[in-house]
Amino acid sequence: MKIDSPKIHGSLIIISTIIFFPVAILLILIRFAAHARVNHLRVKDYKIVGHAFLTFYGLIVAILLGVTASEPDFGAGDFTLMAIVFGIILGAPAFIFYLLANNRKNKMQNLYGRYYQLTTSEGVHTVSALAQLTGESESNVKQDISYMIATDRLPGARLNPATGQIAMDGRRSSGSPDAEAAAATERPAGRPPVAVTCFGCGASSQIVPGVQAECEFCGNALSVSGR
Structure with missing residues (x-):
C-alpha cells in the first residue's frame, strides 16, 4: 500500500x-x-x-x-x-x-495506539465503529488505518475502502458487534506498540515489537525485538 x-x-x-x-x-x-x-x-x-x-x-x-x-x-x-x-x-x-x-x-501516537488496541484486542473491524469510538471522522479513520497498514503499525490487516471493513490476518469481519467479539476471542491479542527513540533524529515513534518500521520524521529504519 x-x-x-x-x-x-x-x-x-x-x-x-x-x-x-x-x-x-x-x-x-x-x-x-x-x-x-x-x-x-x-x-x-x-x-x-x-x-x-x-x-x-x-x-x-x-x-x-x-x-x-x-x-x-x-x-x-x-x-x-x-x-x-x-x-x-x-x-x-x-x-x-x-x-x-x-x-x-503526541496526538497521532495516542490515536494510533488506540486504533491498534481496538482492532487487535477488542475486535473492532469497521471504520464506522472506530470513528464512533475515537471521535474521528470516517474519512480520517480510513486514512489513518491505511497509513498504519502501509507502515506495519497494524500488521496482518487489510482495509476495504469501499465497505470500510478491516480484515485482520486475512479474515474479513462481518461488521456486526457479536461477530467482531467472537473473532476477538478466536485469535490472540496482538502485541501493543512501544515507544522507540530514533537514533538518527531523536524523535519518538510507536513501533510494534518484531515489526520493521520507519521513523516518520527522518525515514531511518526502526525495529524492536519481538521477544
Missing part, C-alpha cells in the same frame, strides 16, 4: 527561504492546503514551518554580521539590538509551530 508523501519537499521550502522568503511562504501555504486531509503529514508540515522561520533568522543574522563588518557606523550594540528584535519576531512563530508539531505528534 502506497504511503502519501509530501507534495512539496521540505528542502525546497528551506532553499526558497534562503533565496526569497515570500516564495517559501507561498510554498508552505500550498503544502498545508495539499495536506489538509493527510493526518500523518501534519507533524512534518508544522516542523518545516519552524525550520523556515529559524533559517530566515539565521540569514538575517548573517546579513547583520556583514553590515557590522562593512559599516563603521553600525556597531556591536546595533547588531545585538537588531538580532534580539528579529529573534523575537521570527523565533516566536518558530517556537509556536514546533509546539504544534509536538502536540500533533
Whole structure:
C-alpha cells in the first residue's frame, strides 16, 4: 500500500527561504492546503514551518554580521539590538509551530495506539465503529488505518475502502458487534506498540515489537525485538 508523501519537499521550502522568503511562504501555504486531509503529514508540515522561520533568522543574522563588518557606523550594540528584535519576531512563530508539531505528534501516537488496541484486542473491524469510538471522522479513520497498514503499525490487516471493513490476518469481519467479539476471542491479542527513540533524529515513534518500521520524521529504519 502506497504511503502519501509530501507534495512539496521540505528542502525546497528551506532553499526558497534562503533565496526569497515570500516564495517559501507561498510554498508552505500550498503544502498545508495539499495536506489538509493527510493526518500523518501534519507533524512534518508544522516542523518545516519552524525550520523556515529559524533559517530566515539565521540569514538575517548573517546579513547583520556583514553590515557590522562593512559599516563603521553600525556597531556591536546595533547588531545585538537588531538580532534580539528579529529573534523575537521570527523565533516566536518558530517556537509556536514546533509546539504544534509536538502536540500533533503526541496526538497521532495516542490515536494510533488506540486504533491498534481496538482492532487487535477488542475486535473492532469497521471504520464506522472506530470513528464512533475515537471521535474521528470516517474519512480520517480510513486514512489513518491505511497509513498504519502501509507502515506495519497494524500488521496482518487489510482495509476495504469501499465497505470500510478491516480484515485482520486475512479474515474479513462481518461488521456486526457479536461477530467482531467472537473473532476477538478466536485469535490472540496482538502485541501493543512501544515507544522507540530514533537514533538518527531523536524523535519518538510507536513501533510494534518484531515489526520493521520507519521513523516518520527522518525515514531511518526502526525495529524492536519481538521477544
